[in-house]
Amino acid sequence: MNKAETALVNSPPRRWLQRFYEAQVLMRFGGRLIPGARVLEIGCGSGYGTQLVLERFGAGSVDAVDLDPAMIEHAGRRLARYGDRVRLVQGSATDLRAALDAEDGGYDAVFDFGIVHHIPDWRAAIAEVARVLTPGGRFYFEEVTAHALARPIYQRLFDHPTEDRFTADQFLDQLAHHGLAVLGSVTRISGDYLLGVAAKPVPTGSDG
Structure with a gap:
């Protein structure tokens, strides 16, 4: 993210929107997490989303990854009071095995507060989300679509990949894929904006 977008996503209005609108919509679709849930947040930024996942959604622990070391440092200060319930790692959402040694089916939920549209190979990021979710696990997502990114104000103020942007339907289709x-x-x-929750099905005949 460039300086303008970094300032926006860390602003009080954005925090208010996350806490009082986006979190409510996501909880309506996906509910609170199971007790003790192990959660992953991709693109954690300054850590406010991780804080919401712990406080509002009831995560037991959160592993959070971000490419920007400055954001990891910022998040570390914000989240220090949660102790070993939070693990912060610099790395890519497209290779969670390298970043976090994330095994297949290792997380009860994954959260995406508007990071996938920043990733040039966004399909690889979704593939990783699906890989690391346990059967029955849920993917909570809030995204900015190609429709919004084509608006002049977005092009003027922010820096995003210019190719292979996704519409809401394309994002949902990739989840199904x-x-x-x-x-x-x-x-x-x-x-312009897509919010929702998807689940990894439990295999037929499983007790989960």
Whole structure:
């Protein structure tokens, strides 16, 4: 993210929107987490999303990854009071095995507070989300679509990949491609923003 977007995502209005609107929508679709849930947040930024996942969604622990070492440092200060319930690692959402030694099916939930649209190989990021979710695990997502990124104000102020952007339908189709079933989703402002929750099905005959 460039300086303008970094300032925006760390601003009080953005925090208010996350806490009082986005978190409520995501909880409506996916509910609170199971007690003691092990959670991953991709693109944790300054750690505010991780704080919400712990406090509002009831995560037992959160592993959080971000490419920017400055954001990891910032998040470390914000989240220090949670102790060993939080692990912060610099790394890529497209290779969680390298970043976190993340095994297949290791997480009960994954959260994406608007990071996938920053990733040039966004399909690889979704593939990783599907890989690391346990059967029955949930993917909570809030994303900015190609429709929004084509708006002049976005092009003027922010820095995003210019190729292979996704629409809301393309994002949801990619979830289905990797076997994730959408429990509920909604778009806002003519398809600019997509919020929803998807689940990794439990195999037939499993006791999970």
